[in-house]
Amino acid sequence: MFKRIVSTLVAGLMAAALAVPAASAYELVMPSFDYRTGPYAPNGIPFANGYHDYLMMLNERDGGIEGVPVKLVQCETAYNTKQGVECYEKVKDTDPSRALVVQPLSTGITYQLIPKASVDEIPVHSMGYGRTSAANGKVFPWIFNFPATYWDQAAVFVKYIGEKEGGMENLKGKKIALVYHNSAYGKEPIRTLEKAAEKFGFEFMPLAVDHPGQEQKATWLQIRKEQPDWVMMWGWGVMNQVAIKEAASIRFPMDRFLGVWWSGSENDVLPAGDGANGYLSGAFHAPGDNFPVHDDIKKYVYDNGKALGERDRIGEVLYNRGLIAAVYATEAIRNAMKMHNTKEVTPAMVRDGMEALDLTEARLTELGLPDFTIPVKITCDNHAGPRKVAIQQWDASAKKWSMVTDFYDTMNDIVDPLIEEDSAAYAAENNIKPRDCN
Amino acid sequence: MNPELLFFLETVIGGLMAGVMYALVALGFVLIFKASGIFNFAQGVMCLFAALALYDFMAPGGWVDRWFGFTFPVWAAIALTIVVMIILAWVIERFVLQYLVQQEPIILFMATIGLAYVLEGVGDILFGSDVKPLDIGLPQGASDWLLDNFNLYVEKLEVVAAVTAAVLVTVLAVFFQRTRIGRALRAVADDHQAALSVGISLRTIWVIVWSVSGIVALVAGIMWGSKSGVQFSLSLIALKALPVLILGGFTSVPGAIVGGLIIGVGEKIAEVYLGPLVGGAIENWFAYMLALAFLLFRPQGLFGERIIERV
Numbered sequence: 001m002f003k004r005i006v007s008t009l010v011a012g013l014m015a016a017a018l019a020v021p022a023a024s025a026y027e028l029v030m031p032s033f034d035y036r037t038g039p040y041a042p043n044g045i046p047f048a049n050g051y052h053d054y055l056m057m058l059n060e061r062d063g064g065i066e067g068v069p070v071k072l073v074q075c076e077t078a079y080n081t082k083q084g085v086e087c088y089e090k091v092k093d094t095d096p097s098r099a100l101v102v103q104p105l106s107t108g109i110t111y112q113l114i115p116k117a118s119v120d121e122i123p124v125h126s127m128g129y130g131r132t133s134a135a136n137g138k139v140f141p142w143i144f145n146f147p148a149t150y151w152d153q154a155a156v157f158v159k160y161i162g163e164k165e166g167g168m169e170n171l172k173g174k175k176i177a178l179v180y181h182n183s184a185y186g187k188e189p190i191r192t193l194e195k196a197a198e199k200f201g202f203e204f205m206p207l208a209v210d211h212p213g214q215e216q217k218a219t220w221l222q223i224r225k226e227q228p229d230w231v232m233m234w235g236w237g238v239m240n241q242v243a244i245k246e247a248a249s250i251r252f253p254m255d256r257f258l259g260v261w262w263s264g265s266e267n268d269v270l271p272a273g274d275g276a277n278g279y280l281s282g283a284f285h286a287p288g289d290n291f292p293v294h295d296d297i298k299k300y301v302y303d304n305g306k307a308l309g310e311r312d313r314i315g316e317v318l319y320n321r322g323l324i325a326a327v328y329a330t331e332a333i334r335n336a337m338k339m340h341n342t343k344e345v346t347p348a349m350v351r352d353g354m355e356a357l358d359l360t361e362a363r364l365t366e367l368g369l370p371d372f373t374i375p376v377k378i379t380c381d382n383h384a385g386p387r388k389v390a391i392q393q394w395d396a397s398a399k400k401w402s403m404v405t406d407f408y409d410t411m412n413d414i415v416d417p418l419i420e421e422d423s424a425a426y427a428a429e430n431n432i433k434p435r436d437c438n
Numbered sequence: 439m440n441p442e443l444l445f446f447l448e449t450v451i452g453g454l455m456a457g458v459m460y461a462l463v464a465l466g467f468v469l470i471f472k473a474s475g476i477f478n479f480a481q482g483v484m485c486l487f488a489a490l491a492l493y494d495f496m497a498p499g500g501w502v503d504r505w506f507g508f509t510f511p512v513w514a515a516i517a518l519t520i521v522v523m524i525i526l527a528w529v530i531e532r533f534v535l536q537y538l539v540q541q542e543p544i545i546l547f548m549a550t551i552g553l554a555y556v557l558e559g560v561g562d563i564l565f566g567s568d569v570k571p572l573d574i575g576l577p578q579g580a581s582d583w584l585l586d587n588f589n590l591y592v593e594k595l596e597v598v599a600a601v602t603a604a605v606l607v608t609v610l611a612v613f614f615q616r617t618r619i620g621r622a623l624r625a626v627a628d629d630h631q632a633a634l635s636v637g638i639s640l641r642t643i644w645v646i647v648w649s650v651s652g653i654v655a656l657v658a659g660i661m662w663g664s665k666s667g668v669q670f671s672l673s674l675i676a677l678k679a680l681p682v683l684i685l686g687g688f689t690s691v692p693g694a695i696v697g698g699l700i701i702g703v704g705e706k707i708a709e710v711y712l713g714p715l716v717g718g719a720i721e722n723w724f725a726y727m728l729a730l731a732f733l734l735f736r737p738q739g740l741f742g743e744r745i746i747e748r749v
Binding site for chain 1: 445448449452453455456459558562567568569571573578579580585591593662665666667669670671672673674675678705706709710713714717718719721722
């Protein structure tokens, strides 16, 4: 009897010992706000795959970040603001680390999360989208939007157009139209373009397109009537494809049609066939799968059967965007580990890591991304980083995007006062005392 | 021609053509409502599902190509998609509708909401969510002849859609008015139990009407898919058909066409001439406003059947 009790106790203790996680079982919780369903899924899927594959590659190759595994928590937002907020509430306190950084992948969701995440002390990285004035780190300590904002992009587009017209002075009297998604996202560049129109004397013509943008006949009839010299587009999803096709139909020259970087993926141009040849879009990273990091992804993720997407779609524009988003997040975590001398980092530590991010070309090369994007340096007061934008162009016969310019600087004299004004208004509305960054 | 007048003409023609595209979607709703009294919330998703199936039968990289290493020519792919839509109609009747005979219209409507979600999910699993450029050889882009000779912008695809819609309406009108099945469909629409009592098989009729509606959905899916690529936002075109139905009447095939044309022209003129005054993007809600204005005077729509109920 005694033997049976002892053996039962020993077995029980052994089972308990196996059930208790080891001290090294700490995991880095990284939420992924995906949209693999709904009308915007064609764009959401490659981004989510790029984000997933980079993190899986780190887990497989390095055992995670500095040896600590990444716990990827995927949540489906369907690009719907309400669902996005629900996702945030669901994932923010995930054990063991809580959500280390949230990337909402939607301007609408970002606007909703700005006040919430600031209270919950979780850093939000709206990479090249979201509220532009979050660039002001003094007012938005928990929000980052590097490497550039929509306002920078609008300013760079005006600069590019000026260059093509033979000088900024030649913009006077020109007509520039903006075809935009009638949402918080689509409206972002309007103020910048209005300011630029005042400064350079061009006529600005905003034209809204309602969600989802399947039918745009009236918009393009107006463009045909008004004959703008250039058309910019802030579109997403089916709106992009229809707009490019309509532009081709009315014979609008494609090399005078410039889309935001969310209107410049393979999905947007392929349905228009040859008509899309020469179409331009903003970019902050290279397209293609010819970087060493892609080789590692193929080897450690695709060859091991851990991939969610198809191998031949590695390197698409939105795949690479998801990948670089994951790189920024993991480098911030790495930074946080060094700064706080612990591998069990918290969201607050990752915020510190992100604010001290200094991603040089040398470091990008180490990561397998030479000449992939611009170096990024974040500071306490500048959460938008380098704020540079390049232009890429679609070659319909080769079915490839290629960068056709260097990176342009933003127009600080136009954009900075707007950022200052908007962030000051937000601070006043929400009783926020700006931090001292000196 | 005076440029302003030419632009007005372009706007009206553009509106008429867009209206035909809406009417193609609305026709599917009308068929099912006319024959069974069901407002089929899944009609938009059926357009999407049909276009997805068609694409995968004929396109390199589709599942037929991936699994069997070949693709079907366009005509065979269309024929096979029609078979798929007929099978779908049978499945819907077998697993959804047969349990809902004589139920309240709201119950049937709710069932179609569920059906929409199921179809969308199944479509996603079977065919994937990527944008699929659909090319069955329909002409694309503006008519060069009109553009070069008259400076008039008319989309060739939309002209094809208009001709197709005309043919479709004629065929459907003959089908409903001149065939035994058509008469049986109308009898079922009037009263399920009375139709059953004279020996009409409700289940067969429902399969037929959902099949026809599926074929109409395929036509709409082809037109919209050729315009913007086949993708999940196609299911939202049902929203464009709603004001058309309100205006034209839920039970009238010609009503769907006339309603589509009025909505198309109305929203385009509103967007082009009133839009700039109020910040633009008014065409979506203007279509509903126009439909509501009609409702005030003709609650049954322009061509709908007047329903008098004792309360």
